[in-house]
Amino acid sequence: xxxxxxxxxxxxxxxxxxxxxxxAAGFTCTGxxxxxxxxxxxxxxxxxxxxxxxxxxxxxxxxxxxxxxxQHFPNxxxxxxxxxxxxxxxxxxxxxxxxxxxxxxxxxxxxxESIREVQAGGSPMTPGIARRVLELFKQNFIPxxxxxxxxxxxxxxxxxxxxxxxxxxxxIAAELMVAMDTIKSHISNIYAKLxxxxxxxxxxLAIRDKIV
Amino acid sequence: xxxxxxxxxxxxxxxxxxxxxxxAAGFTCTGxxxxxxxxxxxxxxxxxxxxxxxxxxxxxxxxxxxxxxxQHFPNxxxxxxxxxxxxxxxxxxxxxxxxxxxxxxxxxxxxxESIREVQAGGSPMTPGIARRVLELFKQNFIPxxxxxxxxxxxxxxxxxxxxxxxxxxxxIAAELMVAMDTIKSHISNIYAKLxxxxxxxxxxLAIRDKIV
DNA sequence: AACCCTATAGCGAATTCGGGTGATAAATCC
DNA sequence: GGATTTATCACCCGAATTCGCTATAGGGTT
Numbered sequence: 165x166x167x168x169x170x171x172x173x174x175x176x177x178x179x180x181x182x183x184x185x186x187x188a189a190g191f192t193c194t195g196x197x198x199x200x201x202x203x204x205x206x207x208x209x210x211x212x213x214x215x216x217x218x219x220x221x222x223x224x225x226x227x228x229x230x231x232x233x234x235q236h237f238p239n240x241x242x243x244x245x246x247x248x249x250x251x252x253x254x255x256x257x258x259x260x261x262x263x264x265x266x267x268x269x270x271x272x273x274x275x276x277e278s279i280r281e282v283q284a285g286g287s288p289m290t291p292g293i294a295r296r297v298l299e300l301f302k303q304n305f306i307p308x309x310x311x312x313x314x315x316x317x318x319x320x321x322x323x324x325x326x327x328x329x330x331x332x333x334x335x336i337a338a339e340l341m342v343a344m345d346t347i348k349s350h351i352s353n354i355y356a357k358l359x360x361x362x363x364x365x366x367x368x369l370a371i372r373d374k375i376v
Numbered sequence: 377x378x379x380x381x382x383x384x385x386x387x388x389x390x391x392x393x394x395x396x397x398x399x400a401a402g403f404t405c406t407g408x409x410x411x412x413x414x415x416x417x418x419x420x421x422x423x424x425x426x427x428x429x430x431x432x433x434x435x436x437x438x439x440x441x442x443x444x445x446x447q448h449f450p451n452x453x454x455x456x457x458x459x460x461x462x463x464x465x466x467x468x469x470x471x472x473x474x475x476x477x478x479x480x481x482x483x484x485x486x487x488x489e490s491i492r493e494v495q496a497g498g499s500p501m502t503p504g505i506a507r508r509v510l511e512l513f514k515q516n517f518i519p520x521x522x523x524x525x526x527x528x529x530x531x532x533x534x535x536x537x538x539x540x541x542x543x544x545x546x547x548i549a550a551e552l553m554v555a556m557d558t559i560k561s562h563i564s565n566i567y568a569k570l571x572x573x574x575x576x577x578x579x580x581l582a583i584r585d586k587i588v
Numbered sequence: 589a590a591c592c593c594t595a596t597a598g599c600g601a602a603t604t605c606g607g608g609t610g611a612t613a614a615a616t617c618c
Numbered sequence: 619g620g621a622t623t624t625a626t627c628a629c630c631c632g633a634a635t636t637c638g639c640t641a642t643a644g645g646g647t648t
């Protein structure tokens with residue numbers, strides 16, 4: 165028996181969900197709310213396994229509510245449903261801790277299936293949403309991936325890492341147990357290989373395309 | 377009519393897919409290959425809309441193949457299918473440009489549906505996979521979100537940005553059209569606010585939790 | 589033997605760091 | 619309205635650090 169709470173401002177939809185869950189085998193609706201006033205109390209009282217959360221609601225948005233719920237009840241799965249397809253919504257919902265994200269065009273059976281899946285530890289997503297997630301993922305990660313190869317030697321990499329960590333030549337020398345002049349020489353070589361002319365530039369470049 | 381090419385080293389599975397696609401309305405199988413030798417030629421010849429790609433294959437992996445295909449034929453959608461559930465696979469497949477990622481446990485109808493969805497611009501994913509994607513997403517993004525506030529003044533931020541870009545005090549002064557001593561004074565204040573004691577450390581910290 | 593990586597060394601010039609001091613205008617507080 | 623704080627800008631000094639260059643040398647690889 166999966167316990168489900170509903171947050172949905174549209175009265176008709178809310179009652180439809182309530183009816184759907186009430187009549188489906190394996191589901192119980194433990195609460196249906198039109199907004200997030202007294203959110204945490206409502207959650208506590210209905211103690212759901214899964215929350216079906218609308219994004220667009222008067223007052224607190226579903227995303228904020230998701231964040232709050234996950235903060236206080238990390239084990240509750242939250243299934244976001246919305247009519248909107250905006251990257252910002254998707255991004256923020258994920259970061260807030262949503263477990264799934266479906267569009268409202270889903271069929272009644274689709275809702276039940278999605279709820280089952282979040283409960284089972286999955287993250288049902290409308291394929292269109294999933295595409296956006298992948299795009300967001302790539303946009304923000306790929307640039308860091310094509311780690312250019314500046315063919316630094318292992319020692320040079322160590323030096324660079326220590327430099328990035330904010331160490332001075334002296335400290336790096338101590339750390340690697342070599343003379344400071346050696347470090348100096350390594351850093352010169354690093355600058356040449358990275359085509360930079362200062363420590364700050366080297367650090368900047370190092371973080372952007374190399375070892376973080 | 378969706379043109380589909382198959383890469384799958386298991387003979388039985390490959391022929392099953394071929395049969396499935398050959399007998400399903402709206403699909404044509406334009407090629408079925410046991411490995412990625414002559415990958416690009418094969419793709420060119422069969423000119424598919426969607427590629428069903430196995431990850432584990434002798435020789436080139438499905439992920440490498442995905443990268444290559446997307447490089448040369450960006451419009452082809454690639455649907456990854458695998459028995460494995462590894463984060464590394466998922467991550468790399470996405471970065472290589474895969475449009476969807478499904479487990480091999482999917483039903484025959486599931487395959488057809490997934491192919492339809494990638495062709496329609498979606499990204500079908502097994503809910504379990506989707507969950508991993510969201511986790512990867514959060515792990516790598518959330519830490520960058522809570523941008524700490526060091527209460528730098530606007531001028532100090534500019535200075536810091538220029539410093540991160542690799543400028544020297546002199547260049548920053550020229551850029552902002554003030555005396556170099558002013559920059560020095562600003563940088564001193566920045567160091568104090570960031571609790572660092574060198575340019576490299578400041579740059580490192582600035583990139584990690586502030587303006588990129 | 590030629591080559592690369594690592595380590596060491598020295599020197600002069602340039603730059604950065606860490607103090608302190610103080611002026612000015614604008615915003616904020618009382 | 620007057621006082622205080624804040625942000626910006628400027629200057630000076632001395633010490634420390636970094637930069638750029640050149641040169642040497644042992645160990646390992648090819």
